[in-house]
Amino acid sequence: MRVARTSAEIRRQLKPLRAGKTIAFVPTMGCLHEGHLSLIKKARSAADIVVVSIYVNPLQFGPNEDLDKYPRTYDADSRLCADAGVDFIFHPETLYPANGPKVTLKAEKLSDCLCGASRPGHFDGVVTVVNILFNIVQPDIAIFGEKDWQQLAIIRRMVSDLQMPIEIIGAETVREADGLAKSSRNRYLSDAERAYAVAVSQALLAMQKLAESGETDIEALKNEANSILLAAGIAAEYLDIRNPVSLKNKRKLNQQPARAFIAARVGETRLIDNMPVLTGHANTEESL
Numbered sequence: 077m078r079v080a081r082t083s084a085e086i087r088r089q090l091k092p093l094r095a096g097k098t099i100a101f102v103p104t105m106g107c108l109h110e111g112h113l114s115l116i117k118k119a120r121s122a123a124d125i126v127v128v129s130i131y132v133n134p135l136q137f138g139p140n141e142d143l144d145k146y147p148r149t150y151d152a153d154s155r156l157c158a159d160a161g162v163d164f165i166f167h168p169e170t171l172y173p174a175n176g177p178k179v180t181l182k183a184e185k186l187s188d189c190l191c192g193a194s195r196p197g198h199f200d201g202v203v204t205v206v207n208i209l210f211n212i213v214q215p216d217i218a219i220f221g222e223k224d225w226q227q228l229a230i231i232r233r234m235v236s237d238l239q240m241p242i243e244i245i246g247a248e249t250v251r252e253a254d255g256l257a258k259s260s261r262n263r264y265l266s267d268a269e270r271a272y273a274v275a276v277s278q279a280l281l282a283m284q285k286l287a288e289s290g291e292t293d294i295e296a297l298k299n300e301a302n303s304i305l306l307a308a309g310i311a312a313e314y315l316d317i318r319n320p321v322s323l324k325n326k327r328k329l330n331q332q333p334a335r336a337f338i339a340a341r342v343g344e345t346r347l348i349d350n351m352p353v354l355t356g357h358a359n360t361e362e363s364l
């Protein structure tokens with residue numbers, strides 16, 4: 077496994093390998109866990125060369141979000157990457173000019189709901205850095221986790237709108253045995269909070285079950301989920317059922333794809349999760 081610290085270095089390392097070989101790319105902000113390892117595994121089976129980037133992107137942090145407190149665990153991350161068969165780590169010091177970039181991308185409509193509503197500018201920062209990383213690595217394939225579904229939907233749209241020749245693959249959320257979605261943030265939960273946090277995935281599963289039993293009223297599904305969250309003392313920041321591609325709110329469940337989304341604070345820790353409703357119907361993830 078080779079490590080590059082600058083854009084020029086990773087470009088130089090990848091250049092002789094490009095001819096006839098496919099590159100799969102997994103962008104990360106480090107603090108790797110089993111969720112990231114599943115992305116790397118997917119990358120490993122999809123291409124000849126696997127590149128992982130580790131870069132905590134300042135542009136996607138809001139003024140009230142503590143960029144400095146974001147966990148940096150490079151040594152552990154690089155060991156995990158080596159064990160997972162990663163070929164290249166790209167770990168730049170920075171990706172921006174000293175005074176910050178003057179030209180950036182905007183995620184527009186897809187970013188004004190769900191997490192974007194409470195994190196203005198966040199997805200602009202994400203698409204800007206992912207665009208820069210794509211320009212540097214020039215992968216054939218890039219893998220993103222479905223846990224950050226809004227991010228995945230926005231990146232798919234970026235690649236389509238900007239006509240980038242990159243296949244975006246979504247990787248299913250990896251969960252703890254009780255259903256809690258794996259996340260770098262779970263480390264901040266106290267034992268008591270960890271026990272309650274499972275209510276987030278339980279609420280999503282309850283909506284899925286109710287929809288599969290024939291309930292089409294979105295409000296009925298949301299009430300069911302809310303009662304599970306409230307029983308655990310959790311107030312949702314949002315609890316929505318939306319079209320998985322356009323991210324538009326759904327009024328009623330029909331044969332069209334639908335996905336349920338929850339963000340909630342458990343203690344100080346903000347957790348997000350999502351699941352398809354009506355899993356038996358074709359075209360939930362596949363339609364993306």
Ligand code: PAF
Nearest residue numbers: 103104105133202205224
């Ligand atoms: O999902 C993440 O870790 C980040 O948003 C990403 C895609 C690496 C961009 O900084």
